Amino acid sequence: MIRTEKNIVQGNATGEKSAEHLFSLLKKRIEKELNTLTTHDSKLNQTRIDALNYVLKRGLPNKKQKGWGYTKLAWWLEFAFSEKSMIPSSPAKYLEMLPPENEFFILVLNGVVQKDFCKLPSNITITELKDLKEDVLVDILNKEQLKKNTFAQLNCGLVKNGFFLKASANDFINDIDILYAHSSENKENYFNQMHSVYMLEENCQLNIVERFWCATGTHFSNTVSQSILCRGSKLTKYTLGSMASSNERCQNMHTEFIQQKDNSESKLYRFYFSKGKFKSEGTIRNNILVDFDGVNSKSDTYSISMLSKKTHVDNNIVINHHAPKNTSSQIFKGIYDDDSSGVFDSCVVVKKHAQKTKTIQKNNNILLSSKASINTNPQLEIFADDVECAHGSTIGELDQNALFYLNSRGLSKNAATSLLLSGFISEVTKMVSDKAVKKELFADLNKQLNL
Amino acid sequence: MLKIKNLACTINDTPVLNGLNLNVKAGEVHAIMGPNGSGKSTLASIVAGDEKYTITNGDIELFNKSIIDLAPELRAAMGVFLSFQYPVEIPGVSVSNFIKIAVNEQRKHNGLDPMGSTELLQEMKKNLELLKMDSSFLSRYINDGFSGGEKKRNEIFQMSMLKPKLAILDETDSGLDIDALKIVANGVNSLRSSENAFIIITHYQRLLNYIKPDHVHILANGSIVKSAGPDLALELEAQGYAGIIK
Numbered sequence: 001m002i003r004t005e006k007n008i009v010q011g012n013a014t015g016e017k018s019a020e021h022l023f024s025l026l027k028k029r030i031e032k033e034l035n036t037l038t039t040h041d042s043k044l045n046q047t048r049i050d051a052l053n054y055v056l057k058r059g060l061p062n063k064k065q066k067g068w069g070y071t072k073l074a075w076w077l078e079f080a081f082s083e084k085s086m087i088p089s090s091p092a093k094y095l096e097m098l099p100p101e102n103e104f105f106i107l108v109l110n111g112v113v114q115k116d117f118c119k120l121p122s123n124i125t126i127t128e129l130k131d132l133k134e135d136v137l138v139d140i141l142n143k144e145q146l147k148k149n150t151f152a153q154l155n156c157g158l159v160k161n162g163f164f165l166k167a168s169a170n171d172f173i174n175d176i177d178i179l180y181a182h183s184s185e186n187k188e189n190y191f192n193q194m195h196s197v198y199m200l201e202e203n204c205q206l207n208i209v210e211r212f213w214c215a216t217g218t219h220f221s222n223t224v225s226q227s228i229l230c231r232g233s234k235l236t237k238y239t240l241g242s243m244a245s246s247n248e249r250c251q252n253m254h255t256e257f258i259q260q261k262d263n264s265e266s267k268l269y270r271f272y273f274s275k276g277k278f279k280s281e282g283t284i285r286n287n288i289l290v291d292f293d294g295v296n297s298k299s300d301t302y303s304i305s306m307l308s309k310k311t312h313v314d315n316n317i318v319i320n321h322h323a324p325k326n327t328s329s330q331i332f333k334g335i336y337d338d339d340s341s342g343v344f345d346s347c348v349v350v351k352k353h354a355q356k357t358k359t360i361q362k363n364n365n366i367l368l369s370s371k372a373s374i375n376t377n378p379q380l381e382i383f384a385d386d387v388e389c390a391h392g393s394t395i396g397e398l399d400q401n402a403l404f405y406l407n408s409r410g411l412s413k414n415a416a417t418s419l420l421l422s423g424f425i426s427e428v429t430k431m432v433s434d435k436a437v438k439k440e441l442f443a444d445l446n447k448q449l450n451l
Numbered sequence: 452m453l454k455i456k457n458l459a460c461t462i463n464d465t466p467v468l469n470g471l472n473l474n475v476k477a478g479e480v481h482a483i484m485g486p487n488g489s490g491k492s493t494l495a496s497i498v499a500g501d502e503k504y505t506i507t508n509g510d511i512e513l514f515n516k517s518i519i520d521l522a523p524e525l526r527a528a529m530g531v532f533l534s535f536q537y538p539v540e541i542p543g544v545s546v547s548n549f550i551k552i553a554v555n556e557q558r559k560h561n562g563l564d565p566m567g568s569t570e571l572l573q574e575m576k577k578n579l580e581l582l583k584m585d586s587s588f589l590s591r592y593i594n595d596g597f598s599g600g601e602k603k604r605n606e607i608f609q610m611s612m613l614k615p616k617l618a619i620l621d622e623t624d625s626g627l628d629i630d631a632l633k634i635v636a637n638g639v640n641s642l643r644s645s646e647n648a649f650i651i652i653t654h655y656q657r658l659l660n661y662i663k664p665d666h667v668h669i670l671a672n673g674s675i676v677k678s679a680g681p682d683l684a685l686e687l688e689a690q691g692y693a694g695i696i697k
Contacts, residue, residue: 400503405539407523408499408532409549409609410557416524419552423543423592 022073023060026154030056033158044134047142052157058150070343070375071285071314073251091117094181097213099436105177111161111194123170123204129162129195136164140197140226143257149287151253155193155224162195167233173205175434180243182214182221192221192243200233200264207236209437211278218249219282226257229264231294236267238437240444244282248310252280255287260326262294269432270303274311274340276444281311288317292326292354299328302428306421306448307340307372317346321354324384328358333425334365335448336372347379348389355384361391366398366424418449452477452648453498453617458509459673460497467493467504469673475617478645482659482684483652485670486692491652492536494670495621498650499533500526513617528560530616530647534606534623540594546605547589550575550612557613578611582638599626607638614642619650624658636661656688671696 030052037045037052061068091107091114098105106126107117113128120126129137141159146152167174182190200206221243227235235258244252258266268288272280290299305313319328334342344363365374376393398420406416422429422445429445432438453475460468468490475481485491497504498511500523510517518526541549555565566574579586582604594602603623610618620639624632639649639662651662659667659681667683668675669692676696677683687695 399539402539402541404496404501404503404523405535405541406549406553408501408527408535409553409613410524410527410560411553412524412556413522415552415556419544419549420541423541426543 048157051153054153108180123168127164152255159193159195164197166199167204167206169201169204175207180212190219195224198227202230203232205234209238212241214246221252224255229260231262234265239270241278242280250282252284258290260297264297266299268301272305272313274308276447283312285314290319295325301330303332305334308337311340314343319348321350321357325356329360332363337368341373344376350382352383355386357387363393365395454512456510459507460504480649480664482664482667489670490673495619532615532618534620536621538602542595600631621652656684
């Protein structure tokens with residue numbers, strides 16, 4: 001582990017005592033839920049009970065726990081566990097936030113899919129969790145891969161909101177915009193749990209663009225997304241920003257689980273900025289988990305964190321190569337200014353029989369301020385003997401010689417810095433193929449770069 | 452054009468230049484030679500505005516105006532260009548994009564409208580041809596994976612696009628083979644006019660066979676110890692520095 005700064009600045013967190021206090025609040029909430037669940041015996045209720053008991057047994061993560069060394073749960077979470085329902089204002093106005101040129105969209109308001117404000121092609125269906133058959137829902141909430149993750153289990157135990165999106169096999173590529181809006185008339189604090197599932201049937205292609213909008217207030221979001229890629233299917237998912245957008249007291253715990261069968265392809269793009277349309281000002285923790293269950297598949301994850309103020313983004317990644325002949329790549333770029341901080345904690349696991357695995361794991365960082373920090377830990381666990389695996393991390397400052405070189409050609413300090421940083425992140429930006437995303441992304445990037 | 456008066460400077464409190472004087476007029480080519488560590492590259496960087504150095508005495512005037520307090524980009528806008536001894540690699544930024552920004556930033560400083568992309572591209576292609584470079588060069592990242600010769604050619608290419616009044620070439624000839632040397636010299640010669648001036652820093656007389664200097668100076672221990680006509684370079688080649696610096 002390379003440590004550049006001894007202390008990660010994390011607001012006014014007051015350590016263990018407040019963590020206990022938080023847990024006692026959560027415990028009350030869970031116990032109330034357990035009382036309701038035990039009144040009626042069903043497979044679904046048993047799944048939820050198991051999930052909640054796991055959370056009670058494990059407690060909330062603390063920094064002594066592996067993978068939680070640099071992200072604290074903040075004291076203001078105590079507002080959050082109330083799970084108040086908020087009364088949103090009219091949904092129609094949120095649609096204006098989506099780019100007008102896109103035909104298909106889904107509006108999710110305070111965790112609830114707004115059926116009257118969705119437009120989908122004929123081969124795609126969306127079902128709310130509450131309308132799913134019990135077996136299907138149990139299958140979703142009972143995923144073995146999510147069982148070692150406290151927040152995913154908390155979500156599985158408590159979640160009421162969410163959707164199941166199914167793309168049936170056909171030759172079309174479907175582009176769908178999803179807007180997640182948190183709205184409230186009276187600036188209330190808000191605890192949001194949501195669970196979304198993307199089921200890609202054989203040979204279908206789905207491009208998803210996720211955008212977020214949050215009203216002011218302190219929000220805590222604990223979200224899970226599962227994508228199941230059947231044989232030959234392709235998923236591209238752009239995540240522009242987060243639900244921790246409105247201020248530094250917001251937190252977003254997100255679990256992204258991707259399961260890939262033979263010949264499938266997943267591409268994830270995740271962008272976190274502290275300024276502009278997609279801004280995130282709070283604390284973000286991503287648990288990204290990719291499982292290769294079939295052969296000849298590919299998974300690429302690209303991310304840029306370009307942070308300032310007190311924004312914190314923690315990326316915890318596990319890529320499991322269970323089967324041979326799969327390729328995975330991770331390219332994570334971080335630029336940290338002011339008191340912002342980041343974590344890259346990633347492990348690629350290559351199982352014994354996963355021969356001919358190819359993987360690249362790369363995390364490059366630039367610190368622009370003496371108070372900013374990054375903790376990076378790229379790991380490989382390889383049990384096969386015929387593999388190509390590369391991994392590496394870099395942490396640096398802006399190259400003064402490069403700045404002088406550009407200055408001497410007539411570029412101002414600002415213009416030179418911007419050009420160097422845009423070059424630094426180009427490895428990710430050049431991989432963005434969606435035109436609408438590209439346009440919005442560059443507009444937002446220019447805001448970070450002061451161009 | 453350029454007047455350096457009794458210039459002294461330090462880097463990390465170590466003196467590098469000690470009372471250096473140099474006058475360069477428009478239309479002239481000055482060659483500066485000198486042993487390793489004599490302060491040649493320092494002179495080049497300090498005129499371009501490298502803030503690593505602290506000026507302790509003296510002045511640098513360009514067009515009769517002191518420039519020592521000006522940022523490098525403002526000096527560039529006045530027409531100063533430095534061809535770096537070790538050009539910096541900038542991955543992710545293409546040569547054409549960089550040139551477009553540099554040309555237009557300089558034009559902005561001088562109150563001119565930005566140059567259109569088509570016009571710029573034509574100009575770039577013309578200059579590439581002059582330097583016998585392929586147009587695929589434009590889409591490559593600045594100096595990233597370039598050979599030593601390509602890096603130096605890229606410097607001269609940038610110079611041809613920025614059309615400086617005062618160009619300082621810091622060992623542009625080192626690392627070039629004979630053919631490349633001729634091409635680079637040819638590029639420099641085609642930019643020579645009565646309006647602009649060149650300062651050429653070199654270790655070898657060879658480059659001066661192709662770019663005829665008006666004056667040759669020898670720099671030793673941070674100041675110019677001898678100035679003369681082009682013959683001085685030949686004399687140096689025959690005798691080495693020992694015979695001249697006493």
